[in-house]
Amino acid sequence: MGCGEIVRTAHLPGYERYGQRVVGVYDVRPEATAGIREQFGVETVFGELDELLGHPEIEIVDVATHPDVRPALVRQALAAGKHVLAQKPFAPDLATARKLVEEGERSGLTVAVNQNGRWAPAWRAATKLIEQGVIGDVVAVTHLYHHNYRFTMGTVFDEIEHLVLYDYSVHWFDITRCWLEGKTATAVRAREYRTPNQPVESSAPWGAWAAIDYEDGSSALIRGVGSAETSRPRKLFWVHGSEGTIRGAVLGSGPVPGEEELELERGGTTTRFQLDGSWHTNGFAGAMGELVTAIVEKREPYNSARHNLLSLELTLAACLSAEDDGRPVALEREQALAGGDR
Ligand SMILES: NC(=O)c1ccc[n+]([C@@H]2O[C@H](COP(=O)([O-])OP(=O)(O)OC[C@H]3O[C@@H](n4cnc5c(N)ncnc54)[C@H](O)[C@@H]3O)[C@@H](O)[C@H]2O)c1
Secondary structure, three states: OOOOHHHHHHHHHHHHHOOOOOOEEOOOOHHHHOOHHHHHOOOEEOOOHHHHHOOOOOOEEEEOOOOOOHHHHHHHHHHOOOEEEEOOOOOOOHHHHHHHHHHHHHHOOOEEEOOHHHHOHHHHHHHHHHHOOOOOOEEEEEEEEEOEHHHHOOOHHHHOOOHHHHHHOHHHHHHHHHHOOOOOEEEEEEEEEOOOOOOOOOOOOOEEEEEEEEOOOOEEEEEEEOEOOOOOOEEEEEEEEOOOEEEEEEEOOOOOOOOOEEEEEEOOEEEEOOOOOOHHHHHHHHHHHHHHHHHHHOOOOOOEHHHHHHHHHHHHHHHHHHHOOOOOEEOOHHHHHOOOOO
16 A cells, blocks of 8 residues: 555565565555556556455555555554554554554454564664674664755655654664663653755754663664765664674665675674675565564564554654753653563
8 A cells, every 4th residue: 555655666676576476556646556567566556445455365455655644544454354564653643553553453463564674684683693692781772874855855754743753763763672672761862953954945854863761771872964965875883782892884775885784893803794685675575574474473573563662652752852852751651561671
């Protein structure tokens, strides 16, 4: 559902590459689906939403619209008996997100969130190293991402409130909480600001940072340079642990040459990892692959909507803080619900 920019550049290429069958697509704007069958081997372009929802061979609905219409579409898909992969940010607010989680669980269907960054090769490999305890206890997570939001000018993205913290940085809040899994976040502080070289015609502020404090003294910092002029717009990260350090870079969208990077320093030795693929394509295939696998194995997917509640709570807390010039916003609700974290 929804065949915009990201579906053409990442969802469908990812599914095609890994042999995921796409029964059909639907978009409210018929022009959005032009040429999509020929380009990606999609079987059907539906003229009406109900045709998609009523199709007996469709098991999973991939909701790839903007978040404003997402909750209603998720509900319709569940009512039609379909599992759901919902684009991020999952919902406009926590109450809606919680209701969707409960509706999915009541219906016995699986709702997952397309936090495809979890399968960006360097972030994924870092997650596996952390889970294996290779760097000991994670004490600090730091991100610095180069980005330029010029592409949002004249699009609906420029009208989204808290574009950078809510719509974009949700991936960074999400991966950070994965790396600090099991710890209790206490507060989030954040700011958004217009950068000096940002065109006056753009509405959304392009610069942002957010800091997350944890009960045990661990901390995280996310800094987005929103008007970077660089031919290497990598998203750098460092994970400091009690026994070692992981550092690396993921590549975002666009035909960026080169590979994602990851190195591990421990006990005086630095190991560089050879990584294949990139966030766009592999990450998107990973998010769908995890959902498909979880359905077959009858288990909760790693990217379940329930697991996403804390990611969304951190993101929304950052937005709230930014509205009040960086005031610390306390966290408790989703962690309490999830029994500590997950
Ligand atoms: N890495 C990522 O995960 C990533 C990257 C980019 C965008 N996104 C997210 O994906 C979503 C879409 O982004 P985009 O860049 O493709 O936007 P877009 O504006 O290019 O596309 C959105 C599409 O949804 C369609 N649509 C709107 N209402 C609909 C409805 N009721 N039913 C069916 N179709 C409907 C629109 O016609 C449009 O074609 C956003 O939430 C964005 O944040 C995620």
